[in-house]
Amino acid sequence: MQYQNFRGADLKEALSAVKATLGPNALIEGTRQISNGRGGGLGHSYVEVTAAPPAGLKWPYANREAAAVETPLRRREPRGQSAFGRGAKPTPSLIRDPSEIERELGMLRQMLNELNESRPPKERALTELHAAGIEGALARELANGATKVARRGREALRLWLNGRIKERLTVTPPMLTDTTPRMIACVGPTGVGKTTTLAKLAARARLDHGRSVGVISLDTFRVGAVEQWQRYASLMGIPFQIASDRATFQRAMADMPADLVLVDTAGRSVHGTAWPLAGCLREISDRKVNVMLVLPAWLRASDVTRVLEMYDDPLPTDLVVTKLDETYQVGGILHAALPNQLPFAYLCNGPRVPEDILDASVDGVLDAVFPSEA
Ligand SMILES: Nc1nc2c(ncn2[C@@H]2O[C@H](COP(=O)(O)OP(=O)(O)OP(=O)(O)O)[C@@H](O)[C@H]2O)c(=O)[nH]1
Ligand SMILES: [Mg+2]
Numbered sequence: 001m002q003y004q005n006f007r008g009a010d011l012k013e014a015l016s017a018v019k020a021t022l023g024p025n026a027l028i029e030g031t032r033q034i035s036n037g038r039g040g041g042l043g044h045s046y047v048e049v050t051a052a053p054p055a056g057l058k059w060p061y062a063n064r065e066a067a068a069v070e071t072p073l074r075r076r077e078p079r080g081q082s083a084f085g086r087g088a089k090p091t092p093s094l095i096r097d098p099s100e101i102e103r104e105l106g107m108l109r110q111m112l113n114e115l116n117e118s119r120p121p122k123e124r125a126l127t128e129l130h131a132a133g134i135e136g137a138l139a140r141e142l143a144n145g146a147t148k149v150a151r152r153g154r155e156a157l158r159l160w161l162n163g164r165i166k167e168r169l170t171v172t173p174p175m176l177t178d179t180t181p182r183m184i185a186c187v188g189p190t191g192v193g194k195t196t197t198l199a200k201l202a203a204r205a206r207l208d209h210g211r212s213v214g215v216i217s218l219d220t221f222r223v224g225a226v227e228q229w230q231r232y233a234s235l236m237g238i239p240f241q242i243a244s245d246r247a248t249f250q251r252a253m254a255d256m257p258a259d260l261v262l263v264d265t266a267g268r269s270v271h272g273t274a275w276p277l278a279g280c281l282r283e284i285s286d287r288k289v290n291v292m293l294v295l296p297a298w299l300r301a302s303d304v305t306r307v308l309e310m311y312d313d314p315l316p317t318d319l320v321v322t323k324l325d326e327t328y329q330v331g332g333i334l335h336a337a338l339p340n341q342l343p344f345a346y347l348c349n350g351p352r353v354p355e356d357i358l359d360a361s362v363d364g365v366l367d368a369v370f371p372s373e374a
Contacts, residue, residue, distance in 0.1 A: 002100070003029060006049045014049040025054040113154060121150030128154075128161055132370050133331030135301040138338060162370050168338050171360045172290070172318045172345035176205045176260075181287035183261045185277060186320065187311050188294035190267030193322035195225065196351060197294055198262045199232050203354035205260050206236050214239040214258030216249065218276055219266040229264065232353075249280040261287070268310055278313045292345055294320045295336060297368065298327035304335040318345035321360075321368070325349045330368045337365075 006021070008014030011031060018026050028051050035045035116127050125146035129139040142164045149160040175182060184201065186194040198215065205211040215233060217240070219225040226242055233240035241252035253261070265277055281289055293316035295304065319342050321333055336342055344365050350356030358364060 002103075003050055003052050006051060007046050008049075009046055011047045011049070014047045018049055018051045022051055022053045027052045027054060117154070121147040124150045124154075125157060125161060128158060129331070131329075133301065133329040134334055134369075135331075138301070138335055158370075162366060165334065165338075165370055166362060166366055169362045169365055170337075170341065170343040171362055171365070172343045174359050175290065175345070176201065176209050176211065179211075179259065181259050182290065183263060183281075183284055183287050184290045184292060185263035185265060185281065185314075186292050186294050187265050187277065187314075187316065188267065188320075189307060189310075190222075192267070192294045192296050193320075193348060193351075194267075194294045195219070195228065195264055196353060197292075197320050197322060197346065197348055197357065198264050200348070200354040200357040201346075202232065202238060202262055203236055204357070206238055207354070211260050212258045213260045213262065214241070214256040215262045215264065216241045216243055216252045216256065217264040218243055218249070218280070219264050220244050221266045225264075225266070243276075243280070245276050246279040246283065249276065250283055253283075275313070281314050290318050290345070291316050292318045292320045293336065293342070294322055295333050296323040296326070297321050297330045297333060298323060300332045301335040304332050308336060308340070316342060318343055319360075320344075320346045320348065321365075322348040324368055325356075331370070334369060 004021070006014050006017040008017055014031070015028075018028070028049060030050045032048045032050075033045060034048055116124050119127065122143060125143035126139055129135075129142055134142065142161060146157065146160065150157045175184065184198075186198050188194055202213050202215060206213045213236075215229060215238060217226060217229050220242060229240050239256060239258065241255060243249040243252045263277070263280075268275055277291075281291070291314045293307070293311055295307065299307070319333065319337055321330070321344065324330065324347055337344060344360035347358045347360050347364055347368065348356055349358070
């Protein structure tokens with residue numbers, strides 16, 4: 001509850017300040033007589049009333065002028081422990097009431113919305129897209145034609161933008177239930193969740209769908225990477241092989257009695273450095289091959305472009321978005337999907353194996369990238 005202090009020379013005056021601001025049904029929490037402790041002409045005292053608005057009355061209350069009598073309390077002192085009442089200096093508190101912070105955020109949001117409403121319609125569309133992390137040429141492309149709908153208000157504009165994104169989103173058909181022999185390789189920067197995603201897929205394919213699954217790791221660089229897979233493989237009861245180049249990859253494949261082969265790779269830090277995956281995949285002709293580019297949900301548009309330049313051989317066929325649980329601004333990943341018509345395959349919203357993974361759906365991606373505020 002939002003308490004305020006009101007002062008007056010006497011109780012009547014303090015109560016009329018309460019009434020002017022919070023109305024006749026204000027909830028009175030307490031009254032105090034406060035004096036500076038001096039007598040005679042130096043003496044000074046007043047009455048302070050602590051009150052809260054009645055249920056249903058929302059800030060900024062009825063009367064702004066009267067509300068200026070006293071600023072709202074930052075944090076209520078426990079009853080009878082007011083430092084001010086004991087004559088000591090009140091100590092400013094660093095702990096703020098969460099409901100107060102929420103209210104201030106709501107006001108800021110409203111102010112920004114009002115500010116946005118006063119902008120030209122096309123700019124309003126761009127502001128909405130930028131707020132979602134969609135930038136530059138892609139934002140301009142999506143905002144094209146927004147002028148008319150933007151005049152119908154923010155909700156209509158957001159709905160329209162949602163539709164514009166939806167038109168261009170694609171998803172990969174489910175792979176784990178499809179019994180076609182397949183190889184799925186995960187590529188992407190270091191630490192984005194390639195190994196974790198493949199472990200989730202291995203567990204799902206093996207345990208939920210009873211598929212025959214095997215894993216080959218081309219990551220012989222990261223300390224502990226091999227041991228991590230050995231542990232996963234023995235827990236799931238699936239074969240695991242290590243390879244470092246085309247020849248060892250071929251040998252590993254020859255020893256791999258599995259319909260679904262998952263290939264783990266190391267993150268690539270410099271473009272042009274030795275990258276065995278492309279050579280390894282060229283040998284594969286007897287199964288479908290998916291090269292899934294793994295991107296964290298919080299990657300910004302400019303970094304997405306840089307990553308795409310690094311991972312151009314083999315060209316990715318699908319996208320996996322990880323770490324959706326770590327951010328609210330997810331639009332950057334559309335910069336990988338839309339311009340390149342890359343379908344989304346999986347969405348990962350946590351590190352737990354195998355729980356935190358979902359088959360991607362158009363609505364799932366939209367909901368993450370451009371959530372409806374209705
Ligand atoms: N919060 C969260 N953490 C994740 C998610 N996916 C993976 N992680 C965590 O991210 C960290 C890195 O995951 P890895 O799977 O090792 O990433 P990687 O891409 O294989 O990393 P390198 O092999 O070093 O290139 C681990 O601590 C994972 O538990 C996710 O969706 N959400
Ligand atoms: Mg890894």
